[in-house]
Amino acid sequence: xxxxxxxxxxxxxxxxxxxxxxxxxxxxxxxxxxxxxxxxxxxxxxxxxxxxxxxxxxxxxxxxxxxxxxxxxxxxxxxxxxxxxxxxxxxxxxxxxxxxxxxxxxxxxxxxxxxxxxxxxxxxxxxxxxxxxxxxxxxxxxxxxxxxxxxxxxxxxxxxxxxxxxxxxxxxxxxxxxxxxxxxxxxxxxxxxxxxxxxxxxxxxxxxxxxxxxxxxxxxxxxxxxxxxxxxxxxxxxxxxxxxxxxxxxxxxxxxxxxxxxxxxxxxxxxxxxxxxxxxxxxxxxxxxxxxxxxxxxxxxxxxxxxxxxxxxxxxxxxxxxxxxxxxxxxxxxxxxxxxxxxxxxxxxxxxxxxxxxxxxxxxxxxxxxxxxxxxxxxx
Amino acid sequence: xxxxxxxxxxxxxxxxxxxxxxxxxxxxxxxxxxxxxxxxxxxxxxxxxxxxxxxxxxxxxxxxxxxxxxxxxxxxxxxxxxxxxxxxxxxxxxxxxxxxxxxxxxxxxxxxxxxxxxxxxxxxxxxxxxxxxxxxxxxxxxxxxxxxxxxxxxxxxxxxxxxxxxxxxxxxxxxxxxxxxxxxxxxxxxxxxxxxxxxxxxxxxxxxxxxxxxxxxxxxxxxxxxxxxxxxxxxxxxxxxxxxxxxxxxxxxxxxxxxxxxxxxxxxxxxxxxxxxxxxxxxxxxxxxxxxxxxxxxxxxxxxxxxxxxxxxxxxxxxxxxxxxxxxxxxxxx
Numbered sequence: 167x168x169x170x171x172x173x174x175x176x177x178x179x180x181x182x183x184x185x186x187x188x189x190x191x192x193x194x195x196x197x198x199x200x201x202x203x204x205x206x207x208x209x210x211x212x213x214x215x216x217x218x219x220x221x222x223x224x225x226x227x228x229x230x231x232x233x234x235x236x237x238x239x240x241x242x243x244x245x246x247x248x249x250x251x252x253x254x255x256x257x258x259x260x261x262x263x264x265x266x267x268x269x270x271x272x273x274x275x276x277x278x279x280x281x282x283x284x285x286x287x288x289x290x291x292x293x294x295x296x297x298x299x300x301x302x303x304x305x306x307x308x309x310x311x312x313x314x315x316x317x318x319x320x321x322x323x324x325x326x327x328x329x330x331x332x333x334x335x336x337x338x339x340x341x342x343x344x345x346x347x348x349x350x351x352x353x354x355x356x357x358x359x360x361x362x363x364x365x366x367x368x369x370x371x372x373x374x375x376x377x378x379x380x381x382x383x384x385x386x387x388x389x390x391x392x393x394x395x396x397x398x399x400x401x402x403x404x405x406x407x408x409x410x411x412x413x414x415x416x417x418x419x420x421x422x423x424x425x426x427x428x429x430x431x432x433x434x435x436x437x438x439x440x441x442x443x444x445x446x447x448x449x450x451x452x453x454x455x456x457x458x459x460x461x462x463x464x465x466x467x468x469x470x471x472x473x474x475x476x477x478x479x480x481x482x483x484x485x486x487x488x489x490x491x492x493x494x495x496x497x498x499x500x501x502x503x504x505x506x507x508x509x510x511x512x513x514x515x516x517x518x519x520x521x522x523x524x525x526x527x528x529x530x531x532x533x534x535x536x537x538x539x540x541x542x543x544x545x546x
Numbered sequence: 547x548x549x550x551x552x553x554x555x556x557x558x559x560x561x562x563x564x565x566x567x568x569x570x571x572x573x574x575x576x577x578x579x580x581x582x583x584x585x586x587x588x589x590x591x592x593x594x595x596x597x598x599x600x601x602x603x604x605x606x607x608x609x610x611x612x613x614x615x616x617x618x619x620x621x622x623x624x625x626x627x628x629x630x631x632x633x634x635x636x637x638x639x640x641x642x643x644x645x646x647x648x649x650x651x652x653x654x655x656x657x658x659x660x661x662x663x664x665x666x667x668x669x670x671x672x673x674x675x676x677x678x679x680x681x682x683x684x685x686x687x688x689x690x691x692x693x694x695x696x697x698x699x700x701x702x703x704x705x706x707x708x709x710x711x712x713x714x715x716x717x718x719x720x721x722x723x724x725x726x727x728x729x730x731x732x733x734x735x736x737x738x739x740x741x742x743x744x745x746x747x748x749x750x751x752x753x754x755x756x757x758x759x760x761x762x763x764x765x766x767x768x769x770x771x772x773x774x775x776x777x778x779x780x781x782x783x784x785x786x787x788x789x790x791x792x793x794x795x796x797x798x799x800x801x802x803x804x805x806x807x808x809x810x811x812x813x814x815x816x817x818x819x820x821x822x823x824x825x826x827x828x829x830x831x832x833x834x835x836x837x838x839x840x841x842x843x844x845x846x847x848x849x850x851x852x853x854x855x856x857x858x859x860x861x862x863x864x865x866x867x868x869x870x871x872x873x874x875x876x877x878x879x880x
């Protein structure tokens with residue numbers, strides 16, 4: 167065990183930090199969950215791509231640097247500590263990306279990866295339906311084969327940034343006679359496909375960053391099937407593991423947030439009676455938990471390098487970071503007292519954090535997965 | 547960056563696990579409750595023979611000259627079996643400290659061989675483990691450490707909820723002749739070694755309580771099915787698992803921090819405190835929820851869960867509670 171960075175890891179960290187210091191946007195950007203901000207952030211993705219930082223852990227042929235998992239974690243830490251803009255194509259790069267590596271044909275990889283990395287294709291996720299949330303396998307949107315195409319009918323919802331995205335990765339029922347997990351397929355749908363209508367829905371923070379998708383005899387080429395017909399559930403579960411585990415929330419985000427929480431505490435503490443009793447312990451707790459998440463992640467990286475897999479343990483990660491994110495923002499709002507209700511980065515961070523325990527499988531579902539698949543309790 | 551234990555560290559852990567599986571069954575722990583010194587007759591000698599007791603002592607004194615990082619996995623094993631032996635106080639604190647400041651003291655070789663036992667006391671000395679039966683006492687007084695003959699101290703025993711823990715409050719008269727170090731860094735480091743040992747033991751205790759609970763709720767049937775199919779029970783188990791899953795790497799990180807010169811004294815203390823916060827919380831949560839999931843059977847002295855519950859209550863507070871160490875982390879950060 168040696169928990170210091172090697173000389174080459176340190177050099178990598180320095181290179182990332184220096185590049186970000188010199189290149190991160192200085193002018194104000196609208197939030198990426200607005201139509202204007204969405205396009206501004208697309209421009210930033212292109213800038214990252216041109217410098218080779220959009221997807222550092224991908225192979226060089228697709229615009230990456232083939233860096234190690236440790237280097238990727240270092241990149242994420244430096245990225246968030248630098249205060250650089252949010253990543254608008256996270257759904258593509260970290261959710262669809264690993265799935266496409268595992269299940270995609272060579273042709274699909276060659277077509278999609280470069281455009282995804284460059285921000286030319288920004289992706290949204292089309293999984294939930296009005297009556298299929300936690301019970302995803304009950305989904306009803308159908309895709310019926312018609313020559314070289316599928317004809318898609320049905321409705322998807324809670325599709326983040328789905329109103330402006332260029333492509334949507336969907337799970338659809340290709341065997342209309344099938345039930346539950348069988349007969350599903352994973353279909354990549356261009357947002358401009360004829361017969362697809364998109365309606366923005368305001369989220370809790372007021373931004374129109376959810377979308378409802380209506381498929382009315384929507385025609386999609388069968389070339390865009392990811393994995394085999396009827397194998398959609400297995401493909402989707404690979405994505406879900408990425409979504410819950412390392413890929414979606416590298417510890418850098420929380421390390422940066424707890425740094426800012428400490429600054430807020432110190433600023434308010436300058437004034438006499440500036441901080442309420444009890445909050446000092448909460449600030450310390452946020453730091454401790456962010457460190458725990460960081461070290462668990464480096465420990466996991468070691469396990470993965472030694473041939474281990476993420477599997478259902480991803481549920482541990484997802485519950486922990488999402489609840490930490492809510493707690494640390496709630497602490498910030500409590501520190502702000504009556505000013506907590508004021509529109510601020512802390513309030514918008516809090517509103518965003520509140521989605522964490524819901525999306526990517528609610529934390530109640532995650533706790534069931536932990537109990538059944540990690541600890542081995544009987545299902546029924 | 548390499549967050550893995552070496553093959554040697556893991557093999558040693560496995561060997562100790564095997565020994566404890568044979569020699570420290572719940573029945574053996576119960577014999578400790580009845581024995582005069584609260585320990586399992588003969589077990590300390592076997593651990594000494596393996597090198598565990600003298601692990602931190604210098605090789606010149608018959609020890610293994612190893613670090614807190616080498617020791618941390620063994621504390622976890624000790625917790626899993628509720629080992630009623632002073633591996634933390636004697637080996638992690640006393641021997642490791644004497645190895646640094648008085649490696650040639652005659653007591654070191656005896657202690658490394660398991661022939662002499664050293665009890666340790668910090669702070670107000672109101673809760674010292676094994677003071678009455680110890681051969682020597684290593685006690686803090688301000689920024690100094692003193693090595694005392696138990697006959698020269700006033701020892702007032704009290705009964706612990708965990709009857710293998712023979713506790714006492716201790717007082718003594720510090721003098722130039724008893725002082726063996728007046729280096730504040732030595733004192734604080736010795737204390738941190740005790741905190742780390744307690745934290746790692748808490749992880750083992752919590753893991754064992756979770757494992758016992760998972761086994762119990764999968765077997766125990768009510769309403770015609772295992773109680774573990776109920777979501778409320780599942781979530782109790784998941785919450786125990788979560789607390790352990792994220793406390794453990796922090797304990798390992800603290801063990802590394804305490805074993806390297808590349809981390810400063812203050813940061814080592816901060817890291818050890820952070821680990822104790824989550825480890826104490828995990829042990830408290832596991833004790834609370836494992837008892838709840840067991841129902842009334844867990845509330846009996848016949849059932850073995852009580853051995854872990856009581857140790858967890860003791861060690862969660864020993865060497866500073868979660869609240870104490872949260873404050874220490876805050877002091878370092880804010």
